[in-house]
Amino acid sequence: MSTIVNNPPAEQGTRQLKLFWNWIKKIPPVYPIFLAVAIGVSQLNPNFASTAGILAFLRRSSPLAILAMGQLFVLASGGFDLSQGSLVTLTIIGSSLIIYNNDEYTYISILIMMGMGILVGLVNGFVVSYLKVPSLIATLGMLLLLKGGGLFWTGGAPKGYLSENYRYFGRGYIENVPYFGRFPMAVIIFIAVGLILMIIFHKTNLGKQILAIGDNPQAARLSGVKVKQVRMIAFVISAIATVIAGIMIGGYGGTSMEAGEGLEMQSVSAAVIGGALLLGGKGSVPNVAFGALTLDAIVSLLNLLGLPKPYRDAVQGLIIIGAVAYAAITSRKRE
Amino acid sequence: MTTESIATKQIKKEKLTQRIPQVYYFLVIITVLGITLDQIFANGNILSSPTILLNILIRSVALGIVAVGQTFVMIGASIDLSVAYTISLTSVMTSLIMQGDPSRVPMAIGIVLLIGAFVGLINGLLITKLNVNAFIATLGTGLVIKGFLNGTFTNWSGSVPRSFQALGYDKLGPIPLSLFLLAGVVLIGWVILSWTKFGAHLYAVGGSVQIGRLSGLRTDRVIIIAHVICSITAVLSGLFIVSRLGSGAPWVGPDGVYDLESIATTVIGGTALSGGRGGVLGTLAGVLIFGVIDTVFNQLGIDTFLKTVLRGAIIILAVASYSIRSKREAA
Numbered sequence: 001m002s003t004i005v006n007n008p009p010a011e012q013g014t015r016q017l018k019l020f021w022n023w024i025k026k027i028p029p030v031y032p033i034f035l036a037v038a039i040g041v042s043q044l045n046p047n048f049a050s051t052a053g054i055l056a057f058l059r060r061s062s063p064l065a066i067l068a069m070g071q072l073f074v075l076a077s078g079g080f081d082l083s084q085g086s087l088v089t090l091t092i093i094g095s096s097l098i099i100y101n102n103d104e105y106t107y108i109s110i111l112i113m114m115g116m117g118i119l120v121g122l123v124n125g126f127v128v129s130y131l132k133v134p135s136l137i138a139t140l141g142m143l144l145l146l147k148g149g150g151l152f153w154t155g156g157a158p159k160g161y162l163s164e165n166y167r168y169f170g171r172g173y174i175e176n177v178p179y180f181g182r183f184p185m186a187v188i189i190f191i192a193v194g195l196i197l198m199i200i201f202h203k204t205n206l207g208k209q210i211l212a213i214g215d216n217p218q219a220a221r222l223s224g225v226k227v228k229q230v231r232m233i234a235f236v237i238s239a240i241a242t243v244i245a246g247i248m249i250g251g252y253g254g255t256s257m258e259a260g261e262g263l264e265m266q267s268v269s270a271a272v273i274g275g276a277l278l279l280g281g282k283g284s285v286p287n288v289a290f291g292a293l294t295l296d297a298i299v300s301l302l303n304l305l306g307l308p309k310p311y312r313d314a315v316q317g318l319i320i321i322g323a324v325a326y327a328a329i330t331s332r333k334r335e
Numbered sequence: 336m337t338t339e340s341i342a343t344k345q346i347k348k349e350k351l352t353q354r355i356p357q358v359y360y361f362l363v364i365i366t367v368l369g370i371t372l373d374q375i376f377a378n379g380n381i382l383s384s385p386t387i388l389l390n391i392l393i394r395s396v397a398l399g400i401v402a403v404g405q406t407f408v409m410i411g412a413s414i415d416l417s418v419a420y421t422i423s424l425t426s427v428m429t430s431l432i433m434q435g436d437p438s439r440v441p442m443a444i445g446i447v448l449l450i451g452a453f454v455g456l457i458n459g460l461l462i463t464k465l466n467v468n469a470f471i472a473t474l475g476t477g478l479v480i481k482g483f484l485n486g487t488f489t490n491w492s493g494s495v496p497r498s499f500q501a502l503g504y505d506k507l508g509p510i511p512l513s514l515f516l517l518a519g520v521v522l523i524g525w526v527i528l529s530w531t532k533f534g535a536h537l538y539a540v541g542g543s544v545q546i547g548r549l550s551g552l553r554t555d556r557v558i559i560i561a562h563v564i565c566s567i568t569a570v571l572s573g574l575f576i577v578s579r580l581g582s583g584a585p586w587v588g589p590d591g592v593y594d595l596e597s598i599a600t601t602v603i604g605g606t607a608l609s610g611g612r613g614g615v616l617g618t619l620a621g622v623l624i625f626g627v628i629d630t631v632f633n634q635l636g637i638d639t640f641l642k643t644v645l646r647g648a649i650i651i652l653a654v655a656s657y658s659i660r661s662k663r664e665a666a
Binding site: 080127130131132133134136137138140141142143144145146147148149151152156265268269272278279308309310311312313314315316317318320321324325328329 | 414461465466467468470471472474475476477478479480481482483484485486595598599602608609638639640641642643644645646647648650651654655658659661
């Protein structure tokens with residue numbers, strides 16, 4: 001028995017409103033938050049709303065966005081990658097040691113650093129998958145290994161210089177682009193890496209397997225997922241993203257021993273603001289990228305409001321707690 | 336007769352074996368290895384001079400106290416990343432309130448203990464009532480404290496009176512006072528975990544919140560109390576550190592990496608990150624392992640940077656040495 005309900009026009013209107021409201025509710029909170037912060041920033045700094053202003057902002061935030069997208073792969077599989085920050089530092093000081101202002105070594109150094117990154121990811125993944133060390137501890141150990149290793153390699157102070165064509169990736173521009181004029185190289189890398197990671201995460205089996213492992217490793221294994229290998233790949237992807245971000249940070253900011261300090265926590269925070277679930281099972285690459293942009297936009301906003309740097313830490317702390325509390329409350333409602 | 340009595344027997348047997356956590360074998364191996372290396376490659380002072388042995392213990396006091404608290408929250412399947420900044424906050428507030436005046440010592444201690452309890456309460460409430468993941472909640476409160484400290488204090492501030500420095504430097508007979516502090520905290524922690532109702536509840540909640548709740552436990556309250564205890568141990572660590580240093584500064588906690596090291600020593604000591612298992616005696620062994628390693632490295636004159644590398648490798652290997660046998664997947 002099927003009954004046909006003829007809605008009077010007025011009711012149809014409310015129904016459409018309801019559908020629209022449901023659609024609004026489905027928008028991840030990171031987007032309205034980003035929009036609100038961006039409007040705030042552009043009120044205080046009118047330059048921000050221009051094309052050049054947006055590009056400058058994206059150029060500065062690209063490395064964190066790439067780090068956060070890499071972190072997402074590990075978070076979604078149920079782990080943490082705390083070795084990101086020290087791998088960024090090691091990438092920068094390693095490159096400048098190899099290059100020593102000699103342009104010819106730029107690409108060799110990038111290749112070597114990529115190799116090192118893959119190795120770091122493999123070791124992280126091996127320790128977690130095969131030695132069954134919890135990733136928090138495994139990557140914490142890796143953090144100490146890389147930090148100490150970097151300091152030992154350079155003797156405590158950065159040596160050498162980064163060549164111009166190396167720094168191009170982080171701070172250079174492509175000239176004479178129609179409409180934009182000059183387009184930052186960093187933003188191109190951000191978009192390219194973002195697209196690749198988005199395809200891997202959302203369109204391939206690998207991405208679904210990573211989410212399945214994060215949701216329930218037992219169930220994933222029983223349904224034929226090679227849990228150990230997939231988990232290793234997640235760590236390798238995070239490490240590769242980290243090396244790419246490291247090259248960009250080195251290009252943007254130059255050589256320093258503190259370049260990567262604390263970035264691992266920032267990337268976890270950015271991912272969480274972007275709706276990634278800690279301990280796995282949920283996440284989205286574009287949302288996480290926007291999480292990173294939101295975090296950076298908030299920092300610029302606090303900066304423009306004249307808040308001293310230390311207090312920005314405090315506000316950042318409140319924001320990540322708020323973001324996770326919000327996610328927890330809304331997900332509880334859905335249950 | 337009944338299955339119940341067999342079960343209790345089993346539990347009693349397990350309790351006996353649990354009294355000596357596995358990690359003590361590792362501690363013995365590391366110590367013997369260290370002494371051997373010291374005899375061969377250095378001057379062999381570790382065995383011949385008792386002050387070195389004492390130094391190992393004193394080095395372990397600050398980390399040991401806060402690691403006991405960390406053990407509590409980790410048995411409850413939680414984690415506390417804010418302890419390093421709680422330690423800094425304690426050191427700064429203590430020396431600021433005391434201002435070198437002995438009569439203010441009790442007041443200062445009372446106030447910082449209250450501050451600690453408050454931090455723990457906030458952590459616990461965020462985790463239980465707002466359902467914020469413990470990693471993020473305590474990272475967040477840590478950032479808030481860090482921001483407040485770095486924004487308000489830029490240097491050493493205030494000082495503690497000489498009478499308070501006794502805690503850090505005086506000896507009772509041949510034994511430093513601070514060791515009694517460490518021993519006291521470990522003992523109290525052990526008693527609470529092994530012999531009180533709260534201890535049993537904490538293991539149950541850490542094993543599974545759902546089952547804990549279904550069997551009528553006030554799971555939220557248990558987690559909140561564990562966090563209050565953890566923050567209070569951070570305060571005690573901070574009090575010891577400021578009594579050694581004579582004055583407090585915002586960087587004393589993070590410089591000692593007390594957050595990550597307390598977690599690492601707790602895990603090395605056999606407490607599972609997933610909760611429900613472990614104890615303070617294992618943690619104490621984990622802390623002593625760090626102390627022995629530090630001392631041996633100093634004796635051998637190993638480069639500071641290389642020390643960090645070896646430390647990272649040892650943390651991984653120590654945890655791997657028994658996690659590798661577990662059938663569960665790590666995450």
